[in-house]
Amino acid sequence: MSNNNKTGVLGKILIILVLLYLYAPIFVLMLLSFNESRYNSLPFAFTLDWYRDLAEDRALMEAAKNSMVLALITGIICVILGTMFILGQRYLARRTEGIFNSIVMMPMSIPWLIMGLSSLLMIRQLGFEKNMIFVALGHIVISLPYSLLVLRARISSLDKSLEEMSASLGAGPLTTFRRITLPALAPAMIAGGFLSFMISFDNFPISYFLMPSGYSTLPIEIQLSIKFGFTPEINALSTVIIGFSLVVLAIVGLIMRSNIKSLVGGDN
Amino acid sequence: MARVNLKNITKVYGSNTVVDHINLDVEDGSLVSILGPSGCGKTTTLRMIAGFEIPDDGEVLFDDQPVGRVPVNKRNIGMVFQSYALFPHMTVAQNVAYGLEQHGVPKSEIPGRVMDALERVHMAEYAQRKPKQLSGGQQQRVALARALVIRPSVMLLDECLSALDKKLRVEMQSELRRLLEESKVTTFFVTHDQEEAMTLSDRIVVMHDGIIEQTGTPREVYESPRNRFVADFLGKADFFEGKLVSAGNGIVTIATENSELTLTGSTTAAPGEDVLFAVRPEHVIMNPAVGAETPVGALRGKINHIIYSGNVISSIVDCGGMMVRTEATGGSLSREPQRGEEVILSWEPDYLIQLEK
Ligand SMILES: Nc1ncnc2c1ncn2[C@@H]1O[C@H](COP(=O)(O)OP(=O)(O)OP(=O)(O)O)[C@@H](O)[C@H]1O
Numbered sequence: 001m002s003n004n005n006k007t008g009v010l011g012k013i014l015i016i017l018v019l020l021y022l023y024a025p026i027f028v029l030m031l032l033s034f035n036e037s038r039y040n041s042l043p044f045a046f047t048l049d050w051y052r053d054l055a056e057d058r059a060l061m062e063a064a065k066n067s068m069v070l071a072l073i074t075g076i077i078c079v080i081l082g083t084m085f086i087l088g089q090r091y092l093a094r095r096t097e098g099i100f101n102s103i104v105m106m107p108m109s110i111p112w113l114i115m116g117l118s119s120l121l122m123i124r125q126l127g128f129e130k131n132m133i134f135v136a137l138g139h140i141v142i143s144l145p146y147s148l149l150v151l152r153a154r155i156s157s158l159d160k161s162l163e164e165m166s167a168s169l170g171a172g173p174l175t176t177f178r179r180i181t182l183p184a185l186a187p188a189m190i191a192g193g194f195l196s197f198m199i200s201f202d203n204f205p206i207s208y209f210l211m212p213s214g215y216s217t218l219p220i221e222i223q224l225s226i227k228f229g230f231t232p233e234i235n236a237l238s239t240v241i242i243g244f245s246l247v248v249l250a251i252v253g254l255i256m257r258s259n260i261k262s263l264v265g266g267d268n
Numbered sequence: 269m270a271r272v273n274l275k276n277i278t279k280v281y282g283s284n285t286v287v288d289h290i291n292l293d294v295e296d297g298s299l300v301s302i303l304g305p306s307g308c309g310k311t312t313t314l315r316m317i318a319g320f321e322i323p324d325d326g327e328v329l330f331d332d333q334p335v336g337r338v339p340v341n342k343r344n345i346g347m348v349f350q351s352y353a354l355f356p357h358m359t360v361a362q363n364v365a366y367g368l369e370q371h372g373v374p375k376s377e378i379p380g381r382v383m384d385a386l387e388r389v390h391m392a393e394y395a396q397r398k399p400k401q402l403s404g405g406q407q408q409r410v411a412l413a414r415a416l417v418i419r420p421s422v423m424l425l426d427e428c429l430s431a432l433d434k435k436l437r438v439e440m441q442s443e444l445r446r447l448l449e450e451s452k453v454t455t456f457f458v459t460h461d462q463e464e465a466m467t468l469s470d471r472i473v474v475m476h477d478g479i480i481e482q483t484g485t486p487r488e489v490y491e492s493p494r495n496r497f498v499a500d501f502l503g504k505a506d507f508f509e510g511k512l513v514s515a516g517n518g519i520v521t522i523a524t525e526n527s528e529l530t531l532t533g534s535t536t537a538a539p540g541e542d543v544l545f546a547v548r549p550e551h552v553i554m555n556p557a558v559g560a561e562t563p564v565g566a567l568r569g570k571i572n573h574i575i576y577s578g579n580v581i582s583s584i585v586d587c588g589g590m591m592v593r594t595e596a597t598g599g600s601l602s603r604e605p606q607r608g609e610e611v612i613l614s615w616e617p618d619y620l621i622q623l624e625k
């Protein structure tokens with residue numbers, strides 16, 4: 001009995017320590033975004049000044065908008081490419097499938113720094129100017145594997161007999177895709193898209209190397225502003241981003257839950 | 269509603285010939301069971317009829333028309349898979365309606381036909397449920413309704429009852445039989461359960477290693493199996509193998525490895541030929557041995573062990589090293605057999621089956 005109790009208390013302490021380790025920095029940051037002191041010093045005095053500053057900071061807002069658009073485009077294209085890829089893969093021979101797989105998943109195991117640098121060198125060699133399209137392409141290349149991971153897990157559990165059944169009931173390939181395959185893949189498409197969105201939104205090295213002058217993204221802008229003197233504005237911005245991620249995550253979670261409930265049905 | 273012919277159809281995976289030049293003619297509206305051990309190519313055969321697989325050789329004909337170039341969705345088939353494959357994101361009613369929509373049935377007619385089909389499988393009150401809210405037997409009935417509602421000309425059922433427990437399976441068998449007879453659809457029924465094949469079908473096709481071993485009515489296949497595999501796969505059998513010594517007067521004498529056996533029955537083989545005979549255990553009559561004489565054509569032995577399985581009592585009799593199985597329905601025995609008892613085994617001449625060597 002007492003032994004059991006001890007392990008129980010110990011376990012709880014351990015869990016609290018792990019949670020602190022994971023989330024304390026974020027929590028402190030969020031707290032400081034509401035603190036009056038410019039130098040993050042105590043005592044704590046509540047203010048919304050930094051949020052006001054943030055809203056008025058042209059450069060930061062522009063960068064935020066760029067990041068958002070870039071991540072959105074990356075997420076959407078990754079989902080489309082990823083879906084096409086895993087669907088096409090089912091018609092390939094094992095060997096070919098393996099080769100294609102390695103090629104597409106490769107960027108996951110190459111440091112982004114090197115990806116960014118080598119892309120820059122290649123663009124230069126080919127005589128192109130840096131532009132946003134290359135940035136987007138770079139982001140897509142590094143984010144695609146993450147979408148693929150999620151999609152692949154889903155499709156491997158997707159029963160091929162559902163599509164065959166649809167055909168036997170008279171449906172052509174397009175109808176089968178629209179009414180059977182797509183609904184089954186939808187949760188994974190949303191989750192995969194979100195993951196790619198986040199990878200892109202977060203990315204510093206690729207953007208840093210490929211971004212044409214006059215443009216910037218949030219990670220770049222944050223890096224710059226830290227270099228030239230830190231303001232709690234960044235804290236406020238980070239808090240907004242965290243809040244935004246949590247909301248998106250919650251929405252995705254809700255969609256997935258309801259979708260999985262109705263979709264996965266029998267296969268547990 | 270269609271006559272189906274399989275002409276030399278063959279399927280090869282790599283170096284593995286999974287279905288090997290199969291020929292089969294199936295009458296319009298009849299129910300054929302494809303029976304065979306796991307991996308013998310039953311599903312592959314069915315999938316070629318459906319159009320999911322393209323035969324590497326030979327062709328499939330519906331009403332004498334080759335369907336090689338007809339895609340699955342134009343073949344007008346009804347399928348039920350072992351896994352049922354109900355669409356998980358649709359309700360029962362939507363599942364059943366799906367095929368009707370694809371066949372261009374007018375929207376106004378669909379609800380009526382869906383309910384009609386569900387009523388026939390006693391699932392009407394579950395129309396608004398999702399598949400995962402149904403039991404295995406209920407899902408199976410929905411799958412059946414979904415396949416039947418489009419009035420297919422060929423019905424393909426792949427071990428669709430095997431996931432059910434024994435009692436439900438037997439219930440579903442008779443229900444299935446009734447449904448299929450009502451709709452008069454040509455049906456292929458794949459199973460590896462011989463009892464199911466017997467009770468359900470007009471004809472049985474016994475497959476083994478990609479070839480057809482025998483086709484016939486359940487009675488033909490059971491009572492006159494062609495070879496050892498069929499005799500063994502459908503029911504149980506005692507085998508007697510050896511060189512024919514003589515035959516005549518209702519007695520067959522064969523030389524086995526270590527002795528000579530006289531068996532009641534007749535044969536078309538000539539003396540000196542290798543022969544193989546079989547007797548069904550339920551045809552073997554077991555009597556206590558009185559005196560030292562063994563009647564000609566009978567076997568003498570000692571009961572080695574007894575297997576009690578409710579309605580049937582099987583005695584395994586040791587006849588000089590050869591084990592012979594006998595079966596009696598519980599009620600028909602005048603007294604319980606005893607282990608170690610000396611017995612005489614005999615049968616009517618017609619029950620000795622000559623098999624191909
Ligand atoms: N797509 C495939 N690729 C390679 N081999 C296959 C394929 N499909 C089936 N086979 C092989 O073909 C053989 C026959 O398979 P099939 O599914 O027709 O057997 P079955 O008679 O239906 O068996 P079961 O009773 O277990 O369902 C098996 O040995 C199987 O391994």
Ligand SMILES: [Mg+2]
Pocket residue numbers: 310311312
């Ligand atoms: Mg099978």
